[in-house]
Amino acid sequence: MTIQTILSLIKTFVTVGGGLWLVWGAIVMGLALRDHQGPQIQSGIWQVVGGGLIIAAAQLFLNIQV
Known part of the structure; x- marks a missing residue:
């Protein structure tokens, strides 16, 4: 397995999470x-925002130069 493959796998799992x-x-x-x-409404809103941020961070994860 190459580093790029491992990073792609991590990106996929983090995006799904x-x-x-x-x-x-x-x-x-x-x-x-x-x-x-x-x-509870506030908690739900922050969870939605947090999930969006996690997805965005995962998509940027492959831009890391190794």
Whole structure:
């Protein structure tokens, strides 16, 4: 395995993890909106934002020059 292959694999796993985090945040936010729970809405929004940032960081990960 080359370094590039390993980095690509890491990028894929981190992207999938970020996507799952984003989807879970959307679920939390949706349930909180239904029940009118302010703190849970905020938590869901931050999870969605965090998932987006994780995905963005994973996409930039391959730009690292080894």
